[in-house]
Each structure stands twice: as structure tokens, then as C-alpha cells.
Amino acid sequence: MSSPPTTETTKGERTYQAILDSAYLLFLQNGYSATSMRQIALAAGLTPGGIYNHFPGKDEIFQALVIAKHPYLTIFPVLQEAPGDTAEAFIANVTNLLEATLGNDPDFIKLMFIEIVEFRGRHFPKLVETIYPMMYPLIARFDNPESDLRPEIALPTLVRVFIGNIFAYYLTEILLHDSGIPSEIRTVRLEDFMQVFLHGVLR
Amino acid sequence: MSSPPTTETTKGERTYQAILDSAYLLFLQNGYSATSMRQIALAAGLTPGGIYNHFPGKDEIFQALVIAKHPYLTIFPVLQEAPGDTAEAFIANVTNLLEATLGNDPDFIKLMFIEIVEFRGRHFPKLVETIYPMMYPLIARFDNPESDLRPEIALPTLVRVFIGNIFAYYLTEILLHDSGIPSEIRTVRLEDFMQVFLHGVLR
DNA sequence: CCTACCGATCGGTAGG
């Protein structure tokens, strides 16, 4: 009688999620190595040993977070769903959807940086192998003579520079975050990056 | 009589440098927290206690590396020295100089990622404050009615997207490094990023 | 610059 059937998540599932949420915040703050299992346990509301009922070890917590929060997996669905008959319209829609989905918060990208710094990008080969073939046709549909794209730009360049510009916006957002400079550079938005991507800076 | 006067560096200076070099490689490989003083000492050819004759602690080794190898400080002199009467010529020269100076090696940027991940970008405010005012006039000289730049692009946007594209190239280089994908995307160069920056992707 | 060592903390486990 003590467990209400209206609740759809079990206590175990809620603890599992609490561990993930606590670990996510701590990893973003201090990185992987500098975050201890004891810190995660405390933040999740249990004692150090309790974590091991839900995860085999620290590494597996990070693995689960990579699967849940990786930027590729955050950005890709947005690209998938964006409409647009021309490249220009498509990119405008992607920009709006990304800003609506991710906002100006660059946190979602930090897990990738942790992977680069502390795991030597261990998962990137498999991720790139998985995502790139799915992304390719998405942009390849604009690779035809009637397209509004400049024909002299190779398709791989297009894909890489496009993704690169999304990362560039959020990376510079991190760099400028909390910096005290009084500049208008802080007001630059993803839209501005994409305007340059579309039209360039020259007359 | 045992110290040859022809040698311009003392033994102490050489040890200091050996510690820095060893720490640099280890930090790039494993990050800051996962690198121990013992590893650094071993790689530098001394015992753990010996390091403390040259550095007060682990943190100060990282500080010294940030000063010596920070990407802002690597990229900025290249921008400073690049000639060019038009923005287009200037950017072409910057691109060539950067590729000649940094090559395709994205290592120089990883120290910045370690700072983001493990130090919450502690030094960025001061760095941005120092570098941005010096960079601004560098690009502002193209901000006039006779310039070849599109007048509707604000100067802060120009600066940020430009730097962002340099980072985007090296960041995607890291992501693709060692990934087994058989694509032509690996052959994209900094020059291609800058071509898009200059002219955009649309007709 | 080495030897030997300090207290603290780490990831993980045994047993209940």
C-alpha cells in the first residue's frame, strides 16, 4: 500500500536519474577527474557506496551522460526537422530552431570538451561515423545545378564549415562568458554567424 | 671548470624547461587533474620532490604553460604582422601565415579547452580584456565607406565570427582526428573556411 | 635534487 500506482517512475529510476543529474552538473563545473564519486553521491542524496547499485563505476556514469547529452545528438534532430526548399531558407530555419532549442546556453557543448580533454575524444570516431552519413544527404539535397548554393564550394566543405560555425558561436560564447569587457561583441548571435556563412563579409 | 661557458642555458634553466615540456605533453594527453606530479617528474627525468625546486606547485606549472602556449597569444602575433590593404587581401595573408605557423596541428588549442573544462576559463576575462582592444583597431581599419566589407555587418560580429572560424577549423580538426570515416571532409582546410567567411555559400 | 615520508582522498568492495 505504500507505493502509489499513479507514480510512473520507480524509486530506483528516480535515484538513477538523480545520480545522472548530479554528475552532469559536477562534470560541467569541475571536469571528470576532479569530480569524485563522493561528491556525486552527496549531491544525489546518498552515500558513496549507494551509487554502485546503479552504475558499475564512474566511467559508466560518464558514458551514460555522453549518450544522453552529446552535442551531436542535440544538434542533429534539429537539423533533421528543419524545413526549407532552398539552402538559404533551410539554414534560416535551422538557426531559429537551434536558438529556440538550445538558447544561448553553451553548457550542452561542454561534455564534448570534457571528452576532448580527458578522454582524448574516445567516442568521436564512432559518433562521426554514425552522424556524418545521416547528415550528408540532408545537405546534399542542395547540391544540384538549380540550387542557390555556389557550385564551386565542395559539399564536404559546406558540411564541415556549417557545423563548425555552430560550434564557433557557442565556443566564443563560453570564452566571453563572465569576461568583463564592455563590448557589443557579447550581443552577437548565432544568426549573425549564419548571415556571414550565407553571404560572406565582402560586398 | 666543470661548466662550459659556451652553454648559454644553465642546468637549472634546462630542468625548468624539461618540466614544462613534459607537463605540456601530459596535460594535452590526459588533462590537468589526471596528470600527477610524479608523472611529470618521471618524464622530466627527476624524482617527485625535485619539481618543487622550480615550481611552487602543480597549479603554477599550468599557469606558466598558459602564458607560454595560449592560443590567443599564438594567433594574435600572426594577425598583427599580416599585411593587406583590403580586408580580402588581409584575410588571405592571415590564412597563409596561420597555416604556415600552426600547420594542421590542433594541439595549440587544447590548452584552452583544458582551461574551459578544468578551470572554468579562469583566465579568459583578463585575456579577452587584453587582446580584444588590440585586435579591434586591427580590423577596424577596414570599417570605412571605401572598404570592401559589406557595411551592414557590424564590426563586433566581424571580429567574433572571424576568430570563431579559426577556432572552428581546429576544433573540427580535433573531432575528425583519428575518426575512420573515408570522407573528403578530412581534406577541408583553413583556406576553405576563410573562403566561406569572405564570400558566403550562396550564389 | 633525492629519499623518505605526511595526511588526505581517491575508486571501489564486503557484508549486511
Add this chain to the structure above:
DNA sequence: CCTACCGATCGGTAGG
């Protein structure tokens, strides 16, 4: 899921 603990390793220091 907690209590109590394991061996290992950490950054740093004392003394020479």
C-alpha cells in the same frame, strides 16, 4: 542502500 573499510595514489614537505 548504508557502514565500514580496502589498497593505491594524490600533492606536497622535511631533512639532508
